[in-house]
Amino acid sequence: MARFDNHSVVVTGAASGIGEATARGIVAEGGNVVIADLQEERGRALAAELGVAAIFHKTNVCEEADIEAAVALAQKQFGQLTGMVNNAGIVGAIGSIMETSAEAYDHTMAILARGVFLGIKHAARAMAPHRRGSIVSLASTAGIVGGLGPHVYTMAKHGVVGLTKSAGSELAAYGIRVNAVAPGNTVTDMTSAVVTDDPHDHATTTKRIAETSPLGIAGMPEDIANGIMFLLSDEARYTTGHTLVMDAGQTSGGPPAAFFSVDAEVVLHAGQRTKTP
Structure with a gap:
């Protein structure tokens, strides 16, 4: 039996990079994936390549209705949701904090923080009645220490680490594990x-x-995907509220x-x- 047999997983930002590597890995190990991304051409091409185990859903992670719809599609197409990977991200606002506009701040935080919040919220709602599920969000080494990322990016990724701990604490009672991966470069x-x-x-x-x-x-996307898939899988059944740092030390x-x-x-x-x- 493959590691992800009978699994239904939503991966945001899955049309490229770490998200794509994760989607490929899940399908290769027997799982089914909703590729939730704004990159429609790349997302549809990847879904077509992966076959019946994958489907594309155009998703803006800042929009609650889009996240809710991606979760609903996963359950309609593949059965009970078992996994959620909150991967979509941008670098966002770059430069001195003295020169960063509030608009650039809002846009960056919407994708990197609000998107993760919405992903955890709606995945948990789908998983709670069945008392089973694993949620993995992408943090960063910028969420572990200062000075490894732009200011707003660093703020958002620290938030992902904190939300992983607090949501993991609440959702453990429902059999839902919540973890994060913090990649280096x-x-x-x-x-x-x-x-x-x-x-x-x-x-x-x-x-x-x-x-x-x-x-x-x-670090290559496949390296980070391996950590994500470990936390998604039953191999990590005793792990929640944890941030796995993958940065070569x-x-x-x-x-x-x-x-x-x-x-x-x-x-x-x-x-x-x-x-x-």
Whole structure:
């Protein structure tokens, strides 16, 4: 039996990036997915590629009616909702807090915070009567420490971590688990647009992320999707209210990749560089 047999999952922002990798992974392991996204052409193409296990629903995560409709479609098409992935996101307002407009703030928070709130709300309503379900939201390392993202993005992602804890506390009584994943820098169109001004220049983005990674590698969408799918699955049945940080050790104070780029005779010992005997 595959890990997601008889599962019905809504994934917001599933037409590209981490959401797409998650949708593909769920279907590959026997599940059914509603691709809830505003990118209609890409979303429909992905649904067609994945076949009968996937369906596209044009979704603006800021609109409550759209989220409610995506959940209803999942249940009509695939049966009782078992999973919700609140993945849709943008970088949003960038720049000094002294120059950030209230309009840019509102737009960023609507997608990154309101969208997650609505996803948890309507998924929980569908899951509660059946006392089963798993909700996973996308936080970020910017939601763990300051200085790893723009101000409003950081504020919103800290909110996702907090809401994960509070909603997880309430919904445990209904058999619903609520968790989050906090990715570090990951090679997606959104990241590439910030790093290189070209959303399609993944090669340069991969190189630059790897250069600042304690493990010396860049995170790929599939890496983050693996964490999301773990939390969605019954393998994580004892886990709720938790934020899984997936950042190659960046927020744990791990040394940068360059620290390991030393002569083969030099090894790390007790935090110091020492020569081997």
